[in-house]
Each structure stands twice: as structure tokens, then as C-alpha cells.
Amino acid sequence: MNTAEQTMANEQREYLSFVLSDEHYALDITCVKEIRGYEPVTKIANAPGFIKGVLNLRGDIVPIIDLRIKFNVGEAVYNEFTIVIMLSVFDRIVGIVVDGVSDVIRLTDDDVRPPPEFGVAFDSRYLQGLASVDDNMVILVNIESLISSEELGLFESQNDGGEM
Amino acid sequence: MSIDIEQFHAVFFDESQEHLDDMEQLLMELNVDDPDLEQLNSIFRAAHSIKGGSGIFGFDALTGLTHVMENLLDKARKSTIKLDVSTVDLFLETVDLLKVILDAYKAQGELPEADIQTGIAALETALAASDGATTIASEPAPVVDEGFGFFDDDDDEPGAELSDAQPVSDSPGQTEPTAEQHASSPPSAEEDGFGFYDDDLALPVASDTAKPYGFYKPIEQIQADVKGAKDGSAPPPVVKKPGQKQPETTSRASKEASSIRVDTQKIDAMVNLVGELVITQSMLSMISEEVTGTVGQKLQTAIGELERNTREIQESAMSMRMLPINMTFNRFPRVVRDLSTKLGKKVNLVIEGGATEIDKSMIEKLVDPLTHLVRNSIDHGIEKTADRLAAGKNETGTVILRAEQKGGNIVISIIDDGAGLSRDRILAKARENNLPVNDEMPDKEVWKLIFQAGFSTAAEVTDVSGRGVGMDVVRRNIEAIGGRIDIDSKKGNGSAFSIQLPLTLAIVDGISVAIGDQIFVVPLVNIIESIQPSREQLKSIGNDTLLWIREQYWPLVAVHKMMEVDNAIDRPTEGIVVLLESSKRRYGILVDSLLGQQQVVIKSLEHHYKKVPGISGATIMGDGRVAMILDADSIAEQCRPIVEEEMLA
Numbered sequence: 001m002n003t004a005e006q007t008m009a010n011e012q013r014e015y016l017s018f019v020l021s022d023e024h025y026a027l028d029i030t031c032v033k034e035i036r037g038y039e040p041v042t043k044i045a046n047a048p049g050f051i052k053g054v055l056n057l058r059g060d061i062v063p064i065i066d067l068r069i070k071f072n073v074g075e076a077v078y079n080e081f082t083i084v085i086m087l088s089v090f091d092r093i094v095g096i097v098v099d100g101v102s103d104v105i106r107l108t109d110d111d112v113r114p115p116p117e118f119g120v121a122f123d124s125r126y127l128q129g130l131a132s133v134d135d136n137m138v139i140l141v142n143i144e145s146l147i148s149s150e151e152l153g154l155f156e157s158q159n160d161g162g163e164m
Numbered sequence: 165m166s167i168d169i170e171q172f173h174a175v176f177f178d179e180s181q182e183h184l185d186d187m188e189q190l191l192m193e194l195n196v197d198d199p200d201l202e203q204l205n206s207i208f209r210a211a212h213s214i215k216g217g218s219g220i221f222g223f224d225a226l227t228g229l230t231h232v233m234e235n236l237l238d239k240a241r242k243s244t245i246k247l248d249v250s251t252v253d254l255f256l257e258t259v260d261l262l263k264v265i266l267d268a269y270k271a272q273g274e275l276p277e278a279d280i281q282t283g284i285a286a287l288e289t290a291l292a293a294s295d296g297a298t299t300i301a302s303e304p305a306p307v308v309d310e311g312f313g314f315f316d317d318d319d320d321e322p323g324a325e326l327s328d329a330q331p332v333s334d335s336p337g338q339t340e341p342t343a344e345q346h347a348s349s350p351p352s353a354e355e356d357g358f359g360f361y362d363d364d365l366a367l368p369v370a371s372d373t374a375k376p377y378g379f380y381k382p383i384e385q386i387q388a389d390v391k392g393a394k395d396g397s398a399p400p401p402v403v404k405k406p407g408q409k410q411p412e413t414t415s416r417a418s419k420e421a422s423s424i425r426v427d428t429q430k431i432d433a434m435v436n437l438v439g440e441l442v443i444t445q446s447m448l449s450m451i452s453e454e455v456t457g458t459v460g461q462k463l464q465t466a467i468g469e470l471e472r473n474t475r476e477i478q479e480s481a482m483s484m485r486m487l488p489i490n491m492t493f494n495r496f497p498r499v500v501r502d503l504s505t506k507l508g509k510k511v512n513l514v515i516e517g518g519a520t521e522i523d524k525s526m527i528e529k530l531v532d533p534l535t536h537l538v539r540n541s542i543d544h545g546i547e548k549t550a551d552r553l554a555a556g557k558n559e560t561g562t563v564i565l566r567a568e569q570k571g572g573n574i575v576i577s578i579i580d581d582g583a584g585l586s587r588d589r590i591l592a593k594a595r596e597n598n599l600p601v602n603d604e605m606p607d608k609e610v611w612k613l614i615f616q617a618g619f620s621t622a623a624e625v626t627d628v629s630g631r632g633v634g635m636d637v638v639r640r641n642i643e644a645i646g647g648r649i650d651i652d653s654k655k656g657n658g659s660a661f662s663i664q665l666p667l668t669l670a671i672v673d674g675i676s677v678a679i680g681d682q683i684f685v686v687p688l689v690n691i692i693e694s695i696q697p698s699r700e701q702l703k704s705i706g707n708d709t710l711l712w713i714r715e716q717y718w719p720l721v722a723v724h725k726m727m728e729v730d731n732a733i734d735r736p737t738e739g740i741v742v743l744l745e746s747s748k749r750r751y752g753i754l755v756d757s758l759l760g761q762q763q764v765v766i767k768s769l770e771h772h773y774k775k776v777p778g779i780s781g782a783t784i785m786g787d788g789r790v791a792m793i794l795d796a797d798s799i800a801e802q803c804r805p806i807v808e809e810e811m812l813a
Binding site: 054 | 436437439440726728729767768769771772774776777778779782784790791792
């Protein structure tokens with residue numbers, strides 16, 4: 001399930017690091033489809049506040065979620081610097097709003113230390129570990145498990161398919 | 165041999181599947197009393213092609229079974245054995261088995277070895293029996309390769325296949341041998357005593373099939389009384405339409421000449437791209453309106469041209485997805501035949517409007533619900549023969565499977581002339597399940613109850629149907645492809661299930677409306693009219709508003725609240741009310757203004773997100789923004805409790 005962990009071994013893997021408020025996070029770059037500026041979205045009725053709405057990504061209707069609202073990090077402001085990372089997870093496309101994208105970093109297995117149990121906005125279930133890059137602590141997010149989690153409710157779980 | 169033979173597997177599987185489907189259909193059409201040699205040859209060729217192909221690829225289980233089948237078929241077409249119903253049954257069984265084997269190879273799963281052995285044994289028994297019975301021509305009838313089929317035959321020279329690849333199967337030369345065989349066929353036709361097959365007096369056939377061939381499990385339901393057994397077990401219900409045979413073969417020949425096999429994903433991708441093209445084009449035409457002067461005029465003319473072209477491209481791209489519904493209907497003669505034999509009922513299946521075209525994705529999704537409905541009609545709808553006679557009906561029940569286009573919809577009906585739904589039984593069962601019912605409910609409401617989960621009124625559960633799973637699934641499957649199902653039934657006269665489907669899933673005609681700062685699309689099919697209500701027409705009860713129009717009260721749904729839109733007009737007198745009709749009820753929705761009518765491409769929300777109540781999908785407007793498409797049925801369901809109260813008040 002977690003391709004990132006399986007193939008990590010000792011070879012270098014690439015991560016895209018991004019900023020939420022003043023914390024640095026990183027996610028497996030193979031999940032990233034593209035990075036674009038924030039555009040106004042179309043609201044979806046009865047969706048939780050962190051789901052901003054949907055937008056048209058070349059013909060696909062893609063939901064945009066704001067992790068800052070979900071995890072209560074910083075302030076959810078939208079300006080010309082606000083970035084949306086389009087992720088491709090389990091054949092679905094989901095956009096996440098972040099305050100900025102910083103760099104592509106290369107890490108080996110040894111660079112990654114186990115995640116802390118608390119003190120981070122993300123539940124440790126969604127964390128892959130911690131790493132230091134240029135004296136900065138970077139939190140590696142297991143983006144697949146986060147996006148598909150029940151907590152975000154983006155994917156319809158099997159048992160409520162017959163709802164309506 | 166550096167060629168990777170596996171790359172041809174997919175083609176072989178596809179072709180074999182087609183051959184098997186053809187064989188099945190031909191076997192169903194085959195008249196056992198006077199078999200059409202051309203049909204027998206086609207069946208033989210199909211078997212032969214599968215055998216050849218499977219030999220090359222080393223699918224030995226297929227080769228083994230088709231080989232024996234081919235031997236028997238060869239005898240049949242050379243008229244050295246007499247075809248009867250049981251032989252055709254045997255062939256059909258073999259076709260089924262071949263399908264299973266093919267699927268197993270395709271999925272690289274385990275082969276049903278035991279079934280294969282049984283199948284081969286059954287064929288060999290039939291072969292041996294024919295050898296013994298026909299003293300005249302008992303020479304083993306070696307399989308003469310007449311050059312049919314795509315693959316070079318038994319020798320299995322892998323290289324030869326390519327050089328010998330002319331598809332000669334339909335060449336005129338091939339009619340020569342059949343003509344010769346024709347000469348030898350009359351004696352056999354004389355000596356058999358059939359000939360009443362198509363008539364209602366199927367007695368000679370009945371005596372024939374009374375022999376236990378063992379392919380069908382005996383069921384308790386076969387009635388003991390002689391009359392019933394005689395009529396009831398008289399098997400092959402005459403499922404073929406008169407005169408269907410000829411046009412069928414000719415149309416197939418012409419289709420073969422002009423079609424190519426294309427991956428559906430490619431077509432879907434193309435349809436998707438064309439949708440994008442339409443959006444880009446409308447963006448362009450919006451921009452062009454801002455350009456002034458002679459350049460602007462030229463630009464607008466050019467864009468007008470572009471608009472026409474894109475619309476045509478869109479139409480033809482859409483038509484690529486359309487297939488005749490016969491693709492689904494064709495399987496039903498077999499279903500009906502097997503089932504009626506099994507149940508000991510006489511059923512005549514009539515197929516109408518098979519050429520009606522329907523979106524390909526719907527064809528696949530219709531198979532299950534339709535199969536269920538047809539089985540239901542035969543199992544529960546059509547009475548047992550004795551009961552039919554007692555009710556003064558023709559002993560052969562009729563099931564009509566009809567497709568027709570009505571306006572922007574395709575209507576598929578499954579009509580039987582059986583006993584009809586039993587109002588009392590349904591109501592009793594509903595009470596048993598604690599559903600809110602009363603005796604005054606109109607029939608239509610009562611019939612709808614059978615779509616509840618766990619609802620079966622069949623007195624006895626058979627292995628065919630009656631477990632009460634199903635009808636709710638049927639309804640859900642049909643709603644999932646944007647359709648709806650209605651029931652009409654009359655006690656003693658039969659029932660009719662009609663399924664209404666949109667022509668295509670991909671495009672909807674709609675009116676775009678503004679609600680607050682958002683744009684929504686309302687499907688045109690649901691709209692009755694739109695009005696600006698006056699104060700006198702409005703009545704409020706509690707928190708809800710009713711609109712008096714057309715001599716009736718319409719509940720007014722505040723969509724802006726349901727959709728959580730800010731800054732929308734809240735007072736009905738300031739906005740516009742669009743009157744909608746869903747399959748469930750009629751109501752009005754309040755919108756700020758109407759923006760215009762247009763065709764929109766439906767995009768799924770569920771693909772990357774999930775289903776949203778009240779919304780059937782989304783579309784991309786001319787400016788590239790996303791607009792939601794309102795779902796009239798789902799909105800009605802959302803506000804059902806309120807609406808119900810209002811009705812009572």
C-alpha cells in the first residue's frame with residue numbers, strides 16, 4: 001500500500017517540500033501531478049469547511065482541500081502566492097492548498113527519523129517521519145494515507161454507497 | 165522465433181469470445197428439423213477458428229473440447245447425424261463451457277478440469293451414439309480443412325499462420341462444399357418425424373426431450389400431471405422472431421466489411437477531448453465578442469464556422485459510443501429458453517426495436533437489471549401452463565422485450581401476459597416488513613413497494629428468483645445510469661416494467677440559472693415552466709412556502725439553502741420560480757435569474773470526489789468555471805419530509 005516505504009531502502013527518494021504557516025512539510029514527489037496558483041473554486045454544498053470546492057483541471061472536476069483549515073495551521077488566506085498542489089492518489093486527483101512550495105529534496109532511509117507521537121498538526125498516522133534539511137526540520141507526510149483517510153472523507157467508503 | 169506470441173493473446177480472446185457469441189446465437193436460431201446448412205457451416209467455422217487459434221497459443225483445454233465438438237458438428241453439417249433438440253442443448257452446454265475455459269485462460273486462473281472431462285465425455289457419447297445409429301455413413305469423418313478460419317489448422321505450424329492469413333471464411337468459393345452437402349441432406353430430413361416444431365403442437369418434440377439427458381437438474385416444479393408435463397416440457401420455446409434469420413446474416417456480413425476494433429478507452433478519451441474542444445470554442449466566442457471593428461467581424465464569422473464544426477465533431481464522437489441495444493437483447497433468447505425449460509413453462513420471447521441505439525456504457529450496465537426483470541417475468545409473471553389454461557389463456561406465455569426512442573429518452577419495456585402483480589400479497593408483505601402502507605394506496609404506489617430491499621412475495625423461493633434481493637438492486641442500477649423504472653400491472657393480464665433512460669450519459673440539455681454568486685444547470689427534461697410569482701400566489705405554512713399555480717399547490721424548495729449559496733434572493737417575489745417535475749413529485753425551486761439554455765457535457769463529481777446530494781454532476785461553463793447540475797429527483801428526496809407534511813396540511 002505504501003509504495004514510498006517499500007522502495008525506500010537506501011536509495012535516494014525525492015520529496016516536494018511545502019510550507020503550511022511556518023512549518024515545513026514534504027511529500028513523495030511521485031504523487032504530485034502539477035503545481036499551480038490558487039484560482040477561485042466552485043463551492044460544493046454540504047461539504048466540510050476545509051473542502052474549498054471543485055475546479056476544472058483540463059476537463060476533470062477536481063476537489064480542492066485546504067489543509068490549513070483542516071489542521072488548524074496558520075491562517076487560510078488566499079493571495080497571489082497561494083499554491084495548489086495537484087496530487088494523484090489512487091487514480092484520483094485532489095488539490096491541496098498550501099502557503100508555498102519550497103524545494104525538491106532528496107532523502108535516503110537513514111535521513112528519516114521516526115515521527116513524534118504528538119506536537120505536530122497532523123495525526124502521526126499520516127506521518128512518515130522527520131528529516132533535517134539545512135537545519136530545518138521537515139515533516140514527511142504520508143500523503144496517500146492522508147488523502148484517502150476517512151477523516152478527510154474525500155473517498156466514499158464502501159458501506160455508505162447506497163445512501164440517498 | 166523472436167515474436168512475442170503473448171501480444172496476440174488479447175486478440176485471440178476477443179475473437180474467440182465473438183465466435184462463441186456467434187455460435188450461441190446461431191445455435192439458438194437453428195431449426196432442428198431443417199437445419200440451414202449455411203448456419204451449421206458458420207457454427208463449424210467458429211468452432212474451427214477457436215480450435216486453430218487455441219492450438220497455436222497452446223490453450224490445450226480449448227483445443228481438446230473444440231476438437232470433439234467440431235467432429236460432432238461436422239457430422240451434423242454432413243447430415244450423417246440427425247440434429248435434435250438434445251444435440252443443440254449439448255452444443256449450447258459446450259459453448260458455455262468454452263466460455264468458462266476462455267475466461268479462465270484470460271484471467272490466468274484455474275481450469276475447470278472436471279467440467280472439461282465431463283463435457284468431452286458427453287460429446288463423445290453423442291458421437292459414439294451417432295456412429296452406432298447411422299449405419300450408412302459411419303466413417304469417422306475426418307475433419308477436412310476447407311480453408312476456413314484465420315488460423316492454419318491441426319498441423320500447428322506457427323509460421324504458417326502468417327502466410328495463410330487471408331480471411332477466407334466468407335469467400336464465395338466456400339459455398340461449393342455446402343451445396344454438395346445439401347444434396348445429401350434431404351434423406352435425413354425425410355426420415356425424421358419432426359416438422360411441427362414451430363407449431364403449437366410440439367408433441368413429437370416433447371417425447372424426444374422426455375428422455376433424461378441429464379443436462380438440466382430436475383426440478384420439483386415440473387408438474388406431475390401428464391398434460392402439464394407434456395406441454396410444459398415441450399422445450400425450445402419458439403424464441404426466434406419470424407423472418408429474423410435472413411436480414412441478420414446479411415447485416416452481419418456488411419458490418420464485418422466496414423468496422424474496426426477500437427479500444428473503448430481511446431473512444432472515451434476522444435469524447436472527453438471533444439468536450440474540451442467545445443468548451444475552448446465557447447471561450448473563444450466569448451472573447452471574440454470583445455473584439456471590435458472589421459477584425460472582430462471576421463473573427464466572429466470564423467468562430468461561427470468553428471462552432472458548427474465542433475458541434476458536428478461532437479455529434480460524431482458521441483455516435484461512436486452508440487450501439488444497437490441488440491447487443492444486450494441478443495442474450496435473452498438463450499436466457500428465456502433455458503429458464504422456461506427449467507421451469508416447465510412455455511414462453512415466447514418477442515424482441516422489438518433491437519436496432520435502437522444507446523450509449524455503450526449503458527449497454528453494459530443494463531445487462532444485469534434486464535436479466536433480472538426478464539427472469540422475474542418468466543418465473544413469477546408467467547403462470548404455469550395448467551394455470552394459464554385454467555385462466556383461459558393461450559398456454560404459451562409471451563414476454564415482450566421492447567426498446568424505443570421517445571423524445572430525449574430511450575424506453576425499454578419488459579411486458580408479460582402473466583398473472584400480474586398481486587396487490588394483496590404486496591401489501592401483506594409490506595406490513596410484515598413494517599412499511600407504512602394502507603389499503604387506499606393507489607396501485608402505482610403499491611407496485612413501487614417491490615423495489616424495497618428484502619421484498620419478495622414469491623410464495624416459494626426458487627433457485628431462479630424470489631429471495632427478495634434484486635428488485636431494489638435493479639432500481640439502484642437503473643438510477644445509477646440516470647434512468648427510472650415504472651411498473652404497470654393488471655391482475656390476470658400481466659405486468660409491464662418500463663425503464664426510461666437518457667439517450668446518452670455524456671450530454672444534457674439544460675437551462676443555466678444564477679443562484680447567488682453561483683451558476684447551476686437545471687436539466688431541461690425536468691423543467692415544466694418558469695414564472696415570476698406574485699404575492700397572491702404564495703402561501704406559507706410554518707416555515708415552508710407553497711405556490712398556487714395551474715390550479716394546484718406546488719411546494720417551493722429553497723435551493724439556495726440546500727446548496728448553501730450566499731447572497732441569493734430569498735423572497736420568491738423577487739426571484740424566479742422554476743417548476744420542476746421529477747419521477748417522484750412536482751415542485752418549484754427559487755432561483756435569482758435564468759441565464760440561458762445550452763447543451764452541457766456532464767462531468768462526474770464522483771470520479772475525483774464523491775456523490776453530492778441534490779447534484780447529478782458538474783459541467784464546465786464557457787469561462788472555464790465549474791457549474792453544478794441539479795438533480796431533480798435527488799432534490800425531491802432531500803426535502804421529502806417537508807413536502808409530505810405540506811401535502812397533508
